[in-house]
Amino acid sequence: MNKKIVIYTQNHPLANHINLLQENGYTVIRLDSPKLNDQLKIHQTVFDLCCLKTSDKKTLLKALNHHKVYSDLSVNNVKSLLDQFPQITGAFSLSIYGNTSSRECFINEDDQKEFEDFLTFFQLSPFYHEQVPNYFILGRTIAPIINEAYFAIEEDLASKEDIDKAMKYGVNYPLGPFEWVNLFGTDKLSILLNELYSDTKLDRYIPCTLLS
Amino acid sequence: MKLSKIAIIGSGTMGQGIAQWFAQQDVIVELVDVKKEFVEKALINIFSSWERLLKKGKFSQSQIDQFKENITLKNINEIDPQIDLVIEAIIEDINVKKQVFKELDSICNESTIFASNTSSIPITEISNELPITRQENFIGIHFFNPAPIMKLVEIIIGANSSSELGKEVAKWFDQHNKVSAICKDRPGFIVNRVARNFYGEPLRIVGDYDQAKIQNVDQVLKLVGGFKMGPFELMDLIGIDVNYMVTESVYKAFDKNPRFEPHPLQKEMVDKKRLGKKSGKGFYDYE
Numbered sequence: 001m002n003k004k005i006v007i008y009t010q011n012h013p014l015a016n017h018i019n020l021l022q023e024n025g026y027t028v029i030r031l032d033s034p035k036l037n038d039q040l041k042i043h044q045t046v047f048d049l050c051c052l053k054t055s056d057k058k059t060l061l062k063a064l065n066h067h068k069v070y071s072d073l074s075v076n077n078v079k080s081l082l083d084q085f086p087q088i089t090g091a092f093s094l095s096i097y098g099n100t101s102s103r104e105c106f107i108n109e110d111d112q113k114e115f116e117d118f119l120t121f122f123q124l125s126p127f128y129h130e131q132v133p134n135y136f137i138l139g140r141t142i143a144p145i146i147n148e149a150y151f152a153i154e155e156d157l158a159s160k161e162d163i164d165k166a167m168k169y170g171v172n173y174p175l176g177p178f179e180w181v182n183l184f185g186t187d188k189l190s191i192l193l194n195e196l197y198s199d200t201k202l203d204r205y206i207p208c209t210l211l212s
Numbered sequence: 213m214k215l216s217k218i219a220i221i222g223s224g225t226m227g228q229g230i231a232q233w234f235a236q237q238d239v240i241v242e243l244v245d246v247k248k249e250f251v252e253k254a255l256i257n258i259f260s261s262w263e264r265l266l267k268k269g270k271f272s273q274s275q276i277d278q279f280k281e282n283i284t285l286k287n288i289n290e291i292d293p294q295i296d297l298v299i300e301a302i303i304e305d306i307n308v309k310k311q312v313f314k315e316l317d318s319i320c321n322e323s324t325i326f327a328s329n330t331s332s333i334p335i336t337e338i339s340n341e342l343p344i345t346r347q348e349n350f351i352g353i354h355f356f357n358p359a360p361i362m363k364l365v366e367i368i369i370g371a372n373s374s375s376e377l378g379k380e381v382a383k384w385f386d387q388h389n390k391v392s393a394i395c396k397d398r399p400g401f402i403v404n405r406v407a408r409n410f411y412g413e414p415l416r417i418v419g420d421y422d423q424a425k426i427q428n429v430d431q432v433l434k435l436v437g438g439f440k441m442g443p444f445e446l447m448d449l450i451g452i453d454v455n456y457m458v459t460e461s462v463y464k465a466f467d468k469n470p471r472f473e474p475h476p477l478q479k480e481m482v483d484k485k486r487l488g489k490k491s492g493k494g495f496y497d498y499e
Contacts, residue, residue: 016228125290141429145413151471157401158393162394169362169393172439172440203470
């Protein structure tokens with residue numbers, strides 16, 4: 001059998017639209033479901049929509065070592081996980097995004113069609129990287145910007161509304177930092193910044209306490 | 213609040229733009245600079261801009277005629293003491309700014325609002341030698357280039373500024389098709405602080421000069437992020453030296469906090485005179 005299974009966590013931005021996949025023949029199961037192990041015995045292609053810190057992601061990927069996996073690595077070191085887990089046939093970033101329908105991904109050419117079919121349910125299109133990125137670029141760029149906006153709030157520099165206005169009308173950002181983080185939630189940025197800090201040991205990535 | 217007549221000190225790029233925008237709001241503008249030829253050149257630029265806008269159909273001839281009447285050229289000692297607001301837009305040198313405001317203090321009425329368009333000097337420091345009543349009437353009004361087009365005006369409330377005054381001025385701008393953002397007097401204010409990592413993090417992603425990586429980052433931020441320009445394209449437009457100088461300034465003002473640390477590639481580009489569009493070469497080639 002070559003059915004497709006989607007494993008997801010409730011904090012994933014697509015969790016609220018997961019029924020779209022169910023209606024189209026995908027088996028959908030939450031990561032914390034007791035039925036997960038039974039499902040994994042029979043399915044071969046897995047779409048991993050779990051937004052997890054890297055240690056937990058590794059545990060999940062180890063359990064999927066006989067599967068073909070497309071994995072959401074929005075908040076993780078993509079290159080490192082791809083090196084360690086050859087079962088990942090494609091990595092993508094659906095948890096941190098902008099106000100476009102385009103999403104970053106790194107997918108083997110032979111598997112791009114299968115992944116595009118998956119994205120179609122959400123009316124999303126891929127932006128394919130030719131080289132494996134260390135981290136997906138949009139998340140890595142906006143995480144420190146939004147982090148700084150939270151530091152500014154912590155220091156009472158200005159209101160959230162004024163910071164959003166300043167960035168949109170002063171430097172043409174598509175969204176203000178707080179509007180942006182409201183799209184997908186502060187938890188993703190907090191995980192990503194902690195991963196960057198853990199990898200680099202650079203203090204510039206320490207998340208503001210208001211993000212936690 | 214009513215702003216009927218104002219003075220702009222400094223007729224460089226920012227001063228010109230600010231004067232043009234106020235004249236378009238039917239505010240009488242006295243444009244001031246140290247030399248007559250500076251203000252005359254500025255006026256020619258402003259008039260040329262209006263001619264272009266006339267051709268584009270943005271304004272009618274009668275509107276342009278009125279705008280032109282709204283601007284007069286003055287020496288600093290000829291400023292009308294009754295003006296409602298004076299905005300300083302001269303070089304970023306605190307001593308020169310202090311001297312200008314000292315002179316203005318002796319010319320203008322107590323009710324005149326004093327403002328600096330500084331992007332990097334604390335307004336509390338600029339105003340701290342003025343009488344305390346004057347300091348209460350002293351705020352930052354930070355326009356963005358090009359001032360007639362960019363919507364944002366940062367209103368900076370110094371340690372001794374009246375916050376009520378800041379709110380009133382912000383409201384006036386909001387009523388005149390600008391977008392105001394009120395903030396405290398901290399390094400970089402809002403934009404120059406929060407935007408630092410739009411450049412700093414992509415520089416760390418590419419690490420060294422690598423054309424393919426640079427293009428890839430710009431593409432992702434435009435196509436996936438929705439930014440109008442990628443960070444490397446934008447640095448080339450701003451000037452890599454200018455961007456590096458602002459980064460250094462904010463980094464020092466925050467006691468070398470690593471969140472604002474400049475990247476070695478910025479200095480390398482400046483040292484190699486790859487300054488962006490203005491030098492024909494930057495992260496991209498323009499020759």
